[in-house]
Amino acid sequence: xxxxxxxxxxxxxxxxxxxxxxxxxxxxxxxxxxxxxxxxxxxxxxxxxxxxxxxxxxxxxxxxxxxxxxxxxxxxxxxxxxxxxxxxxxxxxxxxxxxxxxxxxxxxxxxxxxxxxxxxxxxxxxxxxxxxxxxxxxxxxx
Amino acid sequence: xxxxxxxxxxxxxxxxxxxxxxxxxxxxxxxxxxxxxxxxxxxxxxxxxxxxxxxxxxxxxxxxxxxxxxxxxxxxxxxxxxxxxxxxxxxxxxxxxxxxxxxxxxxxxxxxxxxxxxxxxxxxxxxxxxxxxxxxxxxxxxxxxxxxxxxxxxxxxxxxxxxxxxxxxxxxxxxxxxxxxxxxxxxxx
Numbered sequence: 001x002x003x004x005x006x007x008x009x010x011x012x013x014x015x016x017x018x019x020x021x022x023x024x025x026x027x028x029x030x031x032x033x034x035x036x037x038x039x040x041x042x043x044x045x046x047x048x049x050x051x052x053x054x055x056x057x058x059x060x061x062x063x064x065x066x067x068x069x070x071x072x073x074x075x076x077x078x079x080x081x082x083x084x085x086x087x088x089x090x091x092x093x094x095x096x097x098x099x100x101x102x103x104x105x106x107x108x109x110x111x112x113x114x115x116x117x118x119x120x121x122x123x124x125x126x127x128x129x130x131x132x133x134x135x136x137x138x139x140x141x142x
Numbered sequence: 143x144x145x146x147x148x149x150x151x152x153x154x155x156x157x158x159x160x161x162x163x164x165x166x167x168x169x170x171x172x173x174x175x176x177x178x179x180x181x182x183x184x185x186x187x188x189x190x191x192x193x194x195x196x197x198x199x200x201x202x203x204x205x206x207x208x209x210x211x212x213x214x215x216x217x218x219x220x221x222x223x224x225x226x227x228x229x230x231x232x233x234x235x236x237x238x239x240x241x242x243x244x245x246x247x248x249x250x251x252x253x254x255x256x257x258x259x260x261x262x263x264x265x266x267x268x269x270x271x272x273x274x275x276x277x278x279x280x281x282x283x284x285x286x287x288x289x290x291x292x293x294x295x296x297x298x299x300x301x302x303x304x305x306x307x308x309x310x311x312x313x314x315x316x317x318x319x320x321x322x323x324x325x326x327x328x329x330x331x
Contacts, residue, residue, distance in 0.1 A: 072198035
């Protein structure tokens with residue numbers, strides 16, 4: 001045990017050697033007992049540990065625990081029903097397939113959509129081009 | 143009527159199925175620890191109550207997501223509380239310090255009591271001045287007495303990083319405790 005290591009361990013784990021890494025406990029105690037400066041450091045650390053203990057809040061009043069639990073349950077009862085959770089789509093094979101086909105449709109729409117624009121002079125409906133209809137047959141229908 | 147198996151794992155299974163009694167039993171068992179962590183993190187009792195209530199809501203809604211083979215329930219609960227506190231602290235960095243200073247004077251008594259009260263006030267100020275993650279490290283290890291690996295899991299850091307955080311936090315507290323208490327000086331005749 002070196003003075004630096006002792007200081008570092010003390011500044012991390014405090015004065016209670018039971019908190020120290022097992023491999024360093026005995027060496028730490030021996031170093032404290034053999035070195036006056038280490039003993040003074042250890043006493044200061046012990047003082048801080050005692051303050052941590054004193055600073056702990058008293059146990060929470062059971063009535064307060066009940067009040068917080070009741071308030072949480074009240075909020076649960078009064079909250080609106082959740083809407084459809086789209087994440088559920090991915091949790092089943094059928095749902096995942098549906099979601100994937102929807103996504104593929106959207107991608108295809110964005111990718112090929114511009115190519116389906118009608119020439120301005122003829123006013124061809126995009127759906128007609130896509131389905132290969134004779135445009136003249138659909139004039140006035142679409 | 144009693145719950146035959148009241149282990150955390152059994153109660154959480156019941157809570158996941160919507161059992162209010164099991165939920166209350168869990169709250170009775172763990173809310174105190176959750177509140178203590180939130181109080182130290184936020185420096186405010188009212189804020190801690192809100193966080194604890196919100197944490198209970200999350201427990202009810204996501205009980206099925208806790209895996210007993212992966213972590214102790216306290217680790218999972220404290221992680222929820224810690225993250226809610228961090229969310230709450232964002233954008234209000236100076237508040238814990240101001241609240242820490244708002245400590246009531248000790249009742250008139252022996253010099254030692256007054257001196258101890260002064261030290262506790264300094265400790266509160268020093269804690270509040272720590273970055274939230276360091277404050278959480280110190281609180282979990284010294285106040286909640288969580289073992290290092292569990293406290294590291296709550297903060298989502300490696301054990302090595304946790305020891306480093308803890309070292310810096312305790313060092314900062316020691317440093318702060320060595321500086322004179324300004325309020326004690328101000329109240330001197």
